[in-house]
Amino acid sequence: MNIALIAHDNKKPALIEFVTAYKDILGQEQNQLFATGTTGLILTEATGLKIHRFQSGPLGGDQEIGALIAKNQMDIVIFFRDPLTAQPHEPDVTALVRLCDVYSIPLATNMGTAEILIHGLERGDLSWRKVVKETAGVKDE
Numbered sequence: 603m604n605i606a607l608i609a610h611d612n613k614k615p616a617l618i619e620f621v622t623a624y625k626d627i628l629g630q631e632q633n634q635l636f637a638t639g640t641t642g643l644i645l646t647e648a649t650g651l652k653i654h655r656f657q658s659g660p661l662g663g664d665q666e667i668g669a670l671i672a673k674n675q676m677d678i679v680i681f682f683r684d685p686l687t688a689q690p691h692e693p694d695v696t697a698l699v700r701l702c703d704v705y706s707i708p709l710a711t712n713m714g715t716a717e718i719l720i721h722g723l724e725r726g727d728l729s730w731r732k733v734v735k736e737t738a739g740v741k742d743e
């Protein structure tokens with residue numbers, strides 16, 4: 603599964619906690635991890651996981667992840683948004699969330715939902731994504 607990990611600054615500690623707790627699941631060889639720039643850096647430092655990093659969010663990272671969603675190449679998005687702080691790139695954030703809905707990509711925007719998603723991943727509840735990608739002829743890059 604291709605999994606995107608993203609957090610706004612105030613939520614980065616929570617995402618580190620989450621990824622550390624579920625490192626064994628996220629780090630399984632069938633999973634490829636992606637992140638916006640700063641999130642990816644701190645997660646790699648904290649967990650040692652291999653994570654492909656895009657640009658920082660305000661510099662276009664959300665849009666880069668959105669592009670993978672539009673190509674049906676992203677299977678899960680875990681995006682700990684900060685609902686209490688205005689973001690300079692709010693339109694990009696909205697666009698990313700919108701694309702998840704366009705492509706029915708499982709999206710967790712907070713720890714509570716992320717917990718359910720990660721247990722679903724572990725149980726194989728997301729194997730339908732493989733079928734969707736095979737049917738659409740999508741090849742992971």
Ligand SMILES: O=C(CO)COP(=O)(O)O
Pocket residue numbers: 608609610611637638639640641642657658659660663664695
């Ligand atoms: O701003 C972000 C998501 O909208 C996250 O970007 P960084 O991971 O670079 O902090």
